[in-house]
Amino acid sequence: MISRVLVADLPRHVGERVRIAGWVHRRRQLKTVTFVVVRDRSGLAQVVAAGSGWPPEETVVEVEGLVTANPQAPGALELTEPSIGLLSEPAEPPPFDLYRPRLRAGLPTVLDNAALALRHPRRKEVFTIAAASVAGFRSALDGLGFTETHTPKIVSSATESGANVFGIDYFGRRAFLAQSPQFYKQALVGVFERVYEVGPVFRAEPHDTARHLAQYTSLDAELGFVDDHHDVMAVLREAVASMASAVPAVGVVVPEVIPEIHFADAQELIARETGEDPRGEPDLAPAHERSLSDWALREHGSEFLFVTGYPMAKRPFYTHPDPGRPGFSNSFDLLFRGLELVTGGQRLHRHDDYVAALAARGESGEPYRDYLDVFAHGMPPHGGFALGLERWTARLLGLPNVRQATLFPRDLHRLTP
Amino acid sequence: MISRVLVADLPRHVGERVRIAGWVHRRRQLKTVTFVVVRDRSGLAQVVAAGSGWPPEETVVEVEGLVTANPQAPGALELTEPSIGLLSEPAEPPPFDLYRPRLRAGLPTVLDNAALALRHPRRKEVFTIAAASVAGFRSALDGLGFTETHTPKIVSSATESGANVFGIDYFGRRAFLAQSPQFYKQALVGVFERVYEVGPVFRAEPHDTARHLAQYTSLDAELGFVDDHHDVMAVLREAVASMASAVPAVGVVVPEVIPEIHFADAQELIARETGEDPRGEPDLAPAHERSLSDWALREHGSEFLFVTGYPMAKRPFYTHPDPGRPGFSNSFDLLFRGLELVTGGQRLHRHDDYVAALAARGESGEPYRDYLDVFAHGMPPHGGFALGLERWTARLLGLPNVRQATLFPRDLHRLTP
Incomplete structure (x- = not known):
């Protein structure tokens, strides 16, 4: 033959x-x-x-x-x-016509029949673009001396917060699905200096929104020997630029230097632009993120914008404060087309700072014992970021629901297929 | 500065x-x-x-x-x-000397203090070799037209078998941690023809052995339009050769053509070599795998050996039978230095064959409804394989326990760090 x-x-x-x-x-x-x-x-x-x-x-x-x-x-x-x-039996007719230029079916039907709907060339293309983006991410970080890691997804205590965590029966003991590789990637800075991981993270999101999933693919990176969060942002810029370059047909341009605005200045800008006064709020509302993205596109010609210095009050306990500006932090979000795409920042690296940070929040150090122990044995100044793959792909392609950028989504209601 | x-x-x-x-x-x-x-x-x-x-x-x-x-x-x-x-506080002394040529500590101490033990250059090297191996795996499959995927780790029913599965409380419903991406990668052959995934899989292994983990990293691939399992073995050979090439210092050679022996011939060989008579057994004992590997090295100068045609009785229900040899299958294992490294084979691809295969095992099709549905809608002949990363690295470096090739292992007794 x-x-x-x-x-x-x-x-x-x-x-x-x-x-x-x-x-x-x-x-x-x-x-x-x-x-x-x-x-x-x-x-x-x-x-x-x-x-x-x-x-x-x-x-x-x-x-x-x-x-x-x-x-x-x-x-x-x-x-x-x-x-x-x-090569197969004559096929049963699918619940929608795959040969039409667009799938004429509602999202629930598409997701209920995901394995068939994905055969549609436009659905399929979303995931070849996602795969190319991940390859671009890895390629940038490999070139910058990062090591790829694989860390536990079953953990003994909730990482990011006690809420929104899935419980597991682990050989008769109580365990949890990891909400992020945060503690592991930090510990591994002590080993490899620069690490990344591409893997599933799990959030028991009780909200049924267009941008939350119970499982998503997190692109995580962490690096040591930074001066502050700007060193992390520089690496993130390279990673995102490489992701965009990997899908040239989409035509997204990442500027050489992504514009940056401090959280406090962002609030003043929002006040001027919208007439509202968000000052005193510890975080940005989704409408305000959109307004800031509009401003960055108009003033800087950039679809990307760093917002830096978020108030300590809304960031996790491991966040490094801004030494020059009490109440603010060495953290950032990266906005892309009106939506938060990445969260990151510099972390605490001294053991005593961790003990103090937990005490200030009224938390015991006991659930964090293994994690805190690492910092008593010599950890450099470090920071990192996490980027949600499905959110990236959805935003890149203008898909209104993050489930459209997920092969087989998991959410409050959906556990199959 | x-x-x-x-x-x-x-x-x-x-x-x-x-x-x-x-x-x-x-x-x-x-x-x-x-x-x-x-x-x-x-x-x-x-x-x-x-x-x-x-x-x-x-x-x-x-x-x-x-x-x-x-x-x-x-x-x-x-x-x-x-x-x-x-750059840090003066460090507390670690529980072992990291500056000695070898870590002088038992495995439990090493694993209890994993984040510190991994700083030892010889421990660290294991995982830079693992990372390079994964890069080699991806590079080979990317070059062969495969698409990388990310599939659900939370599933509604046990995939490979009802046993050894972790249960999850999923928003008040019962769910499970995926034991493999098997069903998803097969379904995705219908979309991309050729897919791979590098991700965690979960086995509630009740046995405390040197080669089982509750979570490990599975390198999975699946491809359509195969004639039989030999097309799968040819792709696997390319993948493993690329993994070995990515770590040239280790000096493993993958032959252009990996020697192959049929299960029935392997049993006769074992009978001749050992004086035992394993014929009638549906699987190979670990000692017999070692004996076969010795034979392949001696007769073919190869550290790798394909054993093909395992009896249907010991393979999963989706295994494709050998059309020319009743009772045997189009499946294979790849042995590496005396140990099974990879399992794979051709799968069934006709809906009616699945229904018959489940019925023959006395199983209802209901838990497999979404999976079976895919085969009613046109699936090509296909097959695939799964390779355990930690097992590869351990075997490559001669580590006696697979936990030594795992950053933070999870097993029957170990849930931290």
Whole structure:
């Protein structure tokens, strides 16, 4: 049997008999001829056959045929004089037409039938872009001397906060799903100086919103020997620029220097722009993030904006304070098109500072014993960030719901497929 | 302040004053002089200082000094006329000496203090080799047209079998931690044809052995449009060869064609070699795997051996039978230095075959409804494999316990750190 040719490679075989294999994307039977579009991982190809008798859409077939130039055909060529072989049973009709330019189905139907809906070229493309973005992320950090790590997802105590955590029965003991690799990546700065992890994190989000998931893919990085959070932001800029470069067709530009505004200045700007007065609030409202992004695009031509120096009150206990500005922190968010895409900052690195920070919040150090112990044994000034992959892809492609950028989403209501 | 130089780059700065930063790896105070070895992510450098007053081991410091050639010093150079700055509090002494060529501590102590033990250069190296191996795996599969995916780790029913699964309270419902991405990667063959995933899998292993973990990192791949399991084995060979090439210092050679022996022939060989008669057994005992590996090394000069055609009785229900040999399957294991490293094979791809396979095992199709549905909608012949990262690294480096190849292992007894 002649070996399989991918559809994308057909232009190199005009005039030859080849074998392609894929799914019957579309079958149109006319009076004396049938037009069949075959879909493989590389694209779509039209096959023209005399008569009828072709299997229904989504059946897997292999087709031998003559590659024939035809300016009217999609891609200006088609397969003629075909012979067909079935590689699957004739397929049952999917709950929506996969051959239409857009999936005509509501989000619940799309997600209930995710494995089929993902076959639609526009759905599929979301995840090839996500995969390329992750490759770009790793490539940037590998080039900067980072080491990739894999840390426990089953932990003995809640990491980020006591709420929103999934409990597990761990050999008869109580355990939890990790909400982030935060403590591990910090500890590993003591080993590798620079680490990253691409992996699942788990949040028992009780809210049913368009931007929260019970499991998402977190791109985490942490680095030692920083002066302050600006060293972390510089690495993040490289990572995001490399992610954007990995998907050139999307056309997002990350400026050489991403504009930056301090939280306090951002609040003043919002007050001037909107007439509202957010001063005294410890965080930014979603509408204010959008307003700041508009400002950055207008004033700096940038779709990205760093907001720095968030008040200590709203940041986690391991956040490093701004030594020059009481109440504020060496932390940042990166806004992208009106939405918080990344959170990061410098962390505390002295053991005594951790003990004091927990005491100030009225928390016992006991649940953090292993974590705190690391800081008693010599840890450099360090910081890091976490970027949600699904949020990135959704924002990049203008998808209104983060579930559209998740292969098989998990949320308050959804545990299958 | 002059910018930091990594220790590995010092040879380019002989005669210059530079700044290095890292951990006090070793401090030796003589009568009038102190020798300090500083450790950073790139290596070790000796600093020679008049007098005493240097902080204890593991304290994080920055040192400015003159790079001076000295044939007696490690690396033939040292920093003289140093001035020192503290970047952490003076460190508490670790529970073992990190500066000795080998960690003198038992495995429980090493694992109880993992974040510190990992600072030992020989411990650290295990995980830089693991990271490079994963990069090699991805690089091979990216080059072969695979797409990287991220699938749910929280699932509604046990995947591989009902046993050894962790239960979760999922918003008041019962859910489970995924034992593998098996069903998702198969479904995604219907979308991308070729997929891989690097991620955590979870096994509630009730056995306390040197080769089982409750969480490990699985390198999973699955590909469509195969003739049989040999197409899967060919991709696996490329992946493992790329992993080995990524760690050239380890010196493992993957043959162009990995030798292969059928399960039935393997049993006859074992009978001849050992005098035992394993025929009739549906699987290989660990001692028999070792014996087969010895044979492959002796007869074929290969540390890798494919055993193919395992009896259907011991393989999961989705295994494709050998159409020419009743009772046997189109499956394989890859043995590496006497241990099963990879399991894989061709899968069923017709809906009716799944229904029949489950019925033959007396299982209801209901828990597999979403999974089975995919096969009613056109799936090509396909197959795949799963490789345990920690097992690979342990075997590669001759570590007797897989926990030594895990940053922070999880097992029957261990939930921290």
